[in-house]
Amino acid sequence: xxxxxxxxxxxxxxxxxxxxxxxxxxxxxxxxxxxxxxxxxxxxxxxxxxxxxxxxxxxxxxxxxxxxxxxxxxxxxxxxxxxxxxxxxxxxxxxxxxxxxxxxxxxxxxxxxxxxxxxxxxxxxxxxxxxxxxxxxxxxxxxx
Numbered sequence: 001x002x003x004x005x006x007x008x009x010x011x012x013x014x015x016x017x018x019x020x021x022x023x024x025x026x027x028x029x030x031x032x033x034x035x036x037x038x039x040x041x042x043x044x045x046x047x048x049x050x051x052x053x054x055x056x057x058x059x060x061x062x063x064x065x066x067x068x069x070x071x072x073x074x075x076x077x078x079x080x081x082x083x084x085x086x087x088x089x090x091x092x093x094x095x096x097x098x099x100x101x102x103x104x105x106x107x108x109x110x111x112x113x114x115x116x117x118x119x120x121x122x123x124x125x126x127x128x129x130x131x132x133x134x135x136x137x138x139x140x141x142x143x144x
Contacts, residue, residue, distance in 0.1 A: 010139070021120065026075040027113045034105055035079060039064070041109065043072050044081060044098065048106045054087070058096060081105055 025038045036044065042062045059069040073096060076082040081102035087093040098106065121129070
């Protein structure tokens with residue numbers, strides 16, 4: 001059977017896998033006493049790489065739409081994990097920074113996140129990752 005003729009339901013497989021990954025992250029964050037979601041973790045982790053960036057850049061870097069990132073930012077501000085500061089270059093724009101509490105949260109979660117990533121990749125190697133990356137990007141491109 002040709003791929004074009006098949007009814008492969010890869011979307012359901014991706015969805016199931018993503019739900020399991022998110023569930024494991026949420027359980028781990030809860031066990032660590034961290035009040036964050038997987039979506040909030042993505043923003044904190046990106047800011048830990050280099051903060052002082054715009055909401056637009058955060059949205060692009062995290063593959064999320066602007067309204068979603070805006071909502072996540074507001075929740076993280078309320079929790080005290082990040083700070084918004086007006087840009088000196090463009091008074092209409094805010095730059096986003098990790099707070100000290102956000103840095104502590106990120107530092108506490110990082111070893112557990114690395115372990116989750118390692119566990120998720122058990123039985124697979126670098127060539128598998130390269131093929132996975134290629135396939136996922138191709139599927140994404142096919143729908144873009």
